Amino acid sequence: MISANCKVVAMGAFSLSRTMARAMGRENFSSPYSHSILLSSSKEAVFTISFADMPSFEEGIACAVEAAAEVADYAKPLGVRCIYEDQGLYANGVAGFGAFYRQVKQRCSNVGVCGDMGNSLFVDEGAERFFAAYAEDICHVHVKDYLIRTFSKAPSRMWYPTRGGRWL
Numbered sequence: 397m398i399s400a401n402c403k404v405v406a407m408g409a410f411s412l413s414r415t416m417a418r419a420m421g422r423e424n425f426s427s428p429y430s431h432s433i434l435l436s437s438s439k440e441a442v443f444t445i446s447f448a449d450m451p452s453f454e455e456g457i458a459c460a461v462e463a464a465a466e467v468a469d470y471a472k473p474l475g476v477r478c479i480y481e482d483q484g485l486y487a488n489g490v491a492g493f494g495a496f497y498r499q500v501k502q503r504c505s506n507v508g509v510c511g512d513m514g515n516s517l518f519v520d521e522g523a524e525r526f527f528a529a530y531a532e533d534i535c536h537v538h539v540k541d542y543l544i545r546t547f548s549k550a551p552s553r554m555w556y557p558t559r560g561g562r563w564l
Contacts, residue, residue: 457495461503464478480508512538520559520560545563
């Protein structure tokens with residue numbers, strides 16, 4: 397079972413899969429496709445990130461790998477392929493995602509990649525670089541069209557900062 401510390405990074409992925417199946421009225425969930433996004437009901441919480449209690453990169457990746465492997469192991473006998481998307485503070489961009497995905501792929505055969513054309517912009521990488529690195533494993537694609545600008549500060553709450561100081 398995923399430890400309490402890992403739930404911060406993995407967002408309770410294993411319990412989410414069971415919850416999803418129950419919500420659908422299907423304890424033996426057998427759909428080959430499922431997409432989950434966790435959102436807070438509070439607008440403030442969506443735009444506020446506290447780094448004070450965040451684990452290190454290595455600890456975060458280790459927790460995420462454990463959680464992802466547990467979900468993939470649970471899904472495998474159901475015929476479900478788990479696909480992972482570069483996103484967030486730990487597994488984003490070619491290097492960050494690679495630190496996560498290489499380990500998961502070593503442990504699980506029922507995994508793939510969701511190539512997202514916008515997420516790598518948060519770490520100031522182009523989608524081309526990510527797609528080239530993971531072309532063999534990409535089995536789903538998200539298409540996004542971000543406006544990229546340089547400001548000294550966000551012009552409104554709806555702009556997201558990149559690692560290099562630009563705004564999306």
